[in-house]
Amino acid sequence: xxxxxxxxxxxxxxxxxxxxxxxxxEADGKPPREFVLADPDGLPRVYxxxxxxxxxxxxxxxxxxxDVAGQDS
Numbered sequence: 001x002x003x004x005x006x007x008x009x010x011x012x013x014x015x016x017x018x019x020x021x022x023x024x025x026e027a028d029g030k031p032p033r034e035f036v037l038a039d040p041d042g043l044p045r046v047y048x049x050x051x052x053x054x055x056x057x058x059x060x061x062x063x064x065x066x067d068v069a070g071q072d073s
Contacts, residue, residue: 007031010053014063015039031059 007025011017016037023035034048047061 005029006057008053008058009035009047009061010058011037011047012050012060012062014045014047020058034064035061 005025007023007030009021009023009031011019011021016039021037023032026032031049034046036044036046039045046064048064050060050062052058053060
């Protein structure tokens with residue numbers, strides 16, 4: 001049986017396009033507005049919530065262009 005608190009991020013673009021990762025939901029059970037995932041070079045990248053995918057556990061996230069988490073522009 002699936003864990004009811006599981007939230008999955010479908011990555012719409014970027015170096016991880018088409019991949020799905022499990023992420024921690026907010027306290028209310030909804031997906032976070034954004035999360036950080038390392039790209040293949042090890043740089044932390046921010047992905048932001050775009051909307052629902054095909055069920056309540058899956059959500060579409062898109063790479064925030066030009067953003068590297070923890071670095072000022």
